[in-house]
Amino acid sequence: MPDTAVADPPAPGESRSTGPTRRVVTEVPSVVDRRFNAITLGSGIAVLVLLVLVGIFLLIQSSEALSESGILRFLTRTEWRTDVQPPRIGVMGLLAGTVLVALVGIVVAVPLSIFTALAITEYSTARRRRWLIGVVDLLAAVPSLLFGLWGFLYLSDKIIPISTWLTQNLGFIPIFSTQENASLTGSIFIAGIVVGLMVLPIITSVTREVFSQTPPGEKEAALALGGTRWGMIRSVVLPYGRGGIIGGSMLGLGRALGETIAVALLLPQVPQRIGDSIHILQNGGATVSGFIANRAGADSFTVSGLMAAGLVLFIITLATNMVASVVVARSRSGVGVEL
Amino acid sequence: MSSEVLDPMTSAETSSDLSPVDPTPPVRSAPRRARRPREFTNFDVWVLVGSLVSALCLNWLIFYRLTVGASLFGFLLCSYLTFLVVFALVTADRVGRLVATDRVMTVVVVSAATAVFVPLVLLVGYILIEGIKALRPNFFISDQEGITPILPATSGGASHAIIGSIEQVGLALIWSLPLALAAAVFLNESRSRWRRPVRIFVDAMSGLPSIIAGLFIFATLILPFAKSGNPLFGYNGFMASLALAITMLPTITRTVDVVLRLVPDGLREASLALGASRARTVFSVVFPTARTGMTTAVVLGIARAVGETAPLLFTAFGYDLMNSNPFSGSQESLPLFVYRNIRKPDISAIQRGFSGALVLLLLVVGLFALARFLGRDRSKRVRSR
Numbered sequence: 001m002p003d004t005a006v007a008d009p010p011a012p013g014e015s016r017s018t019g020p021t022r023r024v025v026t027e028v029p030s031v032v033d034r035r036f037n038a039i040t041l042g043s044g045i046a047v048l049v050l051l052v053l054v055g056i057f058l059l060i061q062s063s064e065a066l067s068e069s070g071i072l073r074f075l076t077r078t079e080w081r082t083d084v085q086p087p088r089i090g091v092m093g094l095l096a097g098t099v100l101v102a103l104v105g106i107v108v109a110v111p112l113s114i115f116t117a118l119a120i121t122e123y124s125t126a127r128r129r130r131w132l133i134g135v136v137d138l139l140a141a142v143p144s145l146l147f148g149l150w151g152f153l154y155l156s157d158k159i160i161p162i163s164t165w166l167t168q169n170l171g172f173i174p175i176f177s178t179q180e181n182a183s184l185t186g187s188i189f190i191a192g193i194v195v196g197l198m199v200l201p202i203i204t205s206v207t208r209e210v211f212s213q214t215p216p217g218e219k220e221a222a223l224a225l226g227g228t229r230w231g232m233i234r235s236v237v238l239p240y241g242r243g244g245i246i247g248g249s250m251l252g253l254g255r256a257l258g259e260t261i262a263v264a265l266l267l268p269q270v271p272q273r274i275g276d277s278i279h280i281l282q283n284g285g286a287t288v289s290g291f292i293a294n295r296a297g298a299d300s301f302t303v304s305g306l307m308a309a310g311l312v313l314f315i316i317t318l319a320t321n322m323v324a325s326v327v328v329a330r331s332r333s334g335v336g337v338e339l
Numbered sequence: 340m341s342s343e344v345l346d347p348m349t350s351a352e353t354s355s356d357l358s359p360v361d362p363t364p365p366v367r368s369a370p371r372r373a374r375r376p377r378e379f380t381n382f383d384v385w386v387l388v389g390s391l392v393s394a395l396c397l398n399w400l401i402f403y404r405l406t407v408g409a410s411l412f413g414f415l416l417c418s419y420l421t422f423l424v425v426f427a428l429v430t431a432d433r434v435g436r437l438v439a440t441d442r443v444m445t446v447v448v449v450s451a452a453t454a455v456f457v458p459l460v461l462l463v464g465y466i467l468i469e470g471i472k473a474l475r476p477n478f479f480i481s482d483q484e485g486i487t488p489i490l491p492a493t494s495g496g497a498s499h500a501i502i503g504s505i506e507q508v509g510l511a512l513i514w515s516l517p518l519a520l521a522a523a524v525f526l527n528e529s530r531s532r533w534r535r536p537v538r539i540f541v542d543a544m545s546g547l548p549s550i551i552a553g554l555f556i557f558a559t560l561i562l563p564f565a566k567s568g569n570p571l572f573g574y575n576g577f578m579a580s581l582a583l584a585i586t587m588l589p590t591i592t593r594t595v596d597v598v599l600r601l602v603p604d605g606l607r608e609a610s611l612a613l614g615a616s617r618a619r620t621v622f623s624v625v626f627p628t629a630r631t632g633m634t635t636a637v638v639l640g641i642a643r644a645v646g647e648t649a650p651l652l653f654t655a656f657g658y659d660l661m662n663s664n665p666f667s668g669s670q671e672s673l674p675l676f677v678y679r680n681i682r683k684p685d686i687s688a689i690q691r692g693f694s695g696a697l698v699l700l701l702l703v704v705g706l707f708a709l710a711r712f713l714g715r716d717r718s719k720r721v722r723s724r
Contacts, residue, residue, distance in 0.1 A: 030616050035618075036618035040522075040525035040529055041525060041529065043521030043524075044526065047518070047537055047544065048540045050585070111451070123445065134711070136455060137707070139458070139459050142700070143645075143646025143699065144647075145696070149692070153681070154465050158410070159412075161413055165413060228438060230441040231440075258548025260550040261648045261678065265681075293550055300562075307558055314548075317546060318543050325542055
């Protein structure tokens with residue numbers, strides 16, 4: 001950054017006596033500059049304030065629901081019933097679904113992303129690299145709605161045989177079990193796979209960025225010692241990029257937690273009890289954002305409850321993203337990586 | 340350089356040439372043919388093809404002859420896993436474990452990268468095939484007036500949604516662009532100590548679930564004024580544009596930020612040294628230099644906003660008829676049109692939703708291609724996220 005202030009004060013008395021006076025460049029900015037600085041600073045602060053305002057207004061509007069049911073009760077209750085008096089609403093059932101969908105998504109996306117990032121940085125020629133990056137970027141550009149539409153009407157039917165197979169053969173593992181005669185459409189598993197495809201680009205681009213910053217000297221050293229390409233990747237690239245992989249996965253997790261429209265289409269959005277056991281392969285489940293989306297235009301108390309749920313989601317995604325940024329920035333590989 | 344490196348496993352016989360007993364001078368004349376660990380001979384191709392064929396055959400036998408109720412997807416998945424095992428065993432037998440691991444991982448990485456194409460191709464193909472069926476010119480001309488469930492999918496259109504989308508995204512651009520540009524300039528050209536927190540918040544904002552943006556506008560501008568009856572503070576396109584502006588803001592800010600960073604500091608210094616003010620430097624030197632990149636940023640912002648559905652649910656709300664006034668009354672937009680139609684029970688509505696989805700997909704992909712095209716020449720390093 002260039003600096004207007006040239007701190008070079010002439011020695012007192014010296015410049016006055018001899019020859020043309022030496023110009024002193026001062027720090028005092030012109031009127032235009034002062035206004036310019038004020039405007040840009042104002043915009044920067046405005047962005048900051050906007051995010052704080054989002055939290056504050058969600059809090060204000062959710063006060064009705066929160067005071068009615070109590071903050072702790074709201075956070076821990078699974079039910080969401082506004083038809084009884086007093087209404088019993090809680091965010092836990094939604095949160096459980098949100099986290100499960102995001103976890104399935106991450107499990108699907110992370111290995112695929114790491115391999116794709118490796119393919120881009122270590123296995124491709126320049127031409128193929130451009131192609132791959134283009135495809136990943138295009139995947140990022142496809143709106144959530146279209147993923148939801150595709151998953152809802154096309155992919156769901158293709159995944160159900162897998163769900164059937166998993167529950168029939170691996171049903172003894174608790175998470176793959178289903179209840180008798182349960183429908184396998186609209187399951188957390190299906191929603192998770194679609195969400196995984198949607199967060200794949202962001203994880204890929206962070207890990208790619210990190211891998212590409214591996215010091216070439218270390219890679220060459222590994223190869224010169226007789227390592228194969230995979231040996232080099234395992235001993236140099238992956239350890240170097242570990243922070244980026246973790247941070248990128250968390251960033252993907254943050255996106256997955258907030259996915260709205262696709263999940264609103266894919267899940268029935270009925271809050272689930274988590275007390276019994278988790279059936280990710282069968283119909284059921286709700287996520288915070290999808291639940292909110294499906295209840296646009298509801299009565300004022302419900303809306304207040306939705307605001308409270310939104311606030312919880314806001315805080316969780318914000319925390320996840322911030323931690324992800326810190327993890328990436330603190331890691332050896334993450335210095336200067338754009339998230 | 341790496342391709343010339345001796346591989347420890349394949350160079351087993353070469354090492355005897357290098358032993359001190361050998362009278363011939365070492366290193367230089369040792370391997371007559373350079374051994375390349377990544378070489379891929381015809382034989383390797385046959386091993387690959389053979390493994391694949393044997394895996395497919397074995398699985399075909401199991402899936403379609405010995406058992407019933409198989410799905411194509413499961414068959415392919417199992418075949419792939421079998422293929423990896425067969426390939427690993429054959430290669431390990433031929434060239435040793437170390438090289439076999441390397442080869443198998445190469446296959447895994449390449450197939451994972453190829454697998455990324457699959458959902459994209461399937462998605463685009465599916466929406467193309469389904470969307471083209473009922474897409475007629477009147478889709479762009481008429482709205483949903485007088486449409487009943489018994490009418491065919493080709494009747495009616497989404498002109499109201501297209502107008503709504505254009506107005507909402509256009510207004511959103513008007514609100515967000517100045518703020519985004521100023522914020523990006525602030526992040527790059529100022530020396531304020533607020534830069535760090537602002538950058539962190541912009542990053543955090545880009546991870547904000549878009550439905551929160553809609554909920555926020557709903558909470559601040561629509562709910563408190565609900566009783567006033569003022570149409571400006573009800574469900575309308577203006578509110579939608581505000582919500583979209585919030586989702587666009589971080590996208591544009593961050594892309595412009597990256598672009599401004601690419602402007603050489605020498606240009607700035609030259610301008611300042613000539614006596615130009617900072618404001619003059621930004622407007623006359625930095626912005627013109629980064630112009631193409633900034634256009635890319637704007638196009639990417641539009642591409643992101645035009646496909647957003649979630650923020651509109653609580654703001655524009657959706658409407659079946661033409662409402663070209665964004666400041667009064669609920670309004671449709673293209674994503675809302677798709678979302679609302681595919682949730683209806685009748686088939687022709689779903690079909691109309693697919694037509695809308697196709698138009699939306701083409702629009703987004705077109706904008707994306709435009710962004711790549713614009714970003715190509717000068718600021719090659721602009722990443723689109």
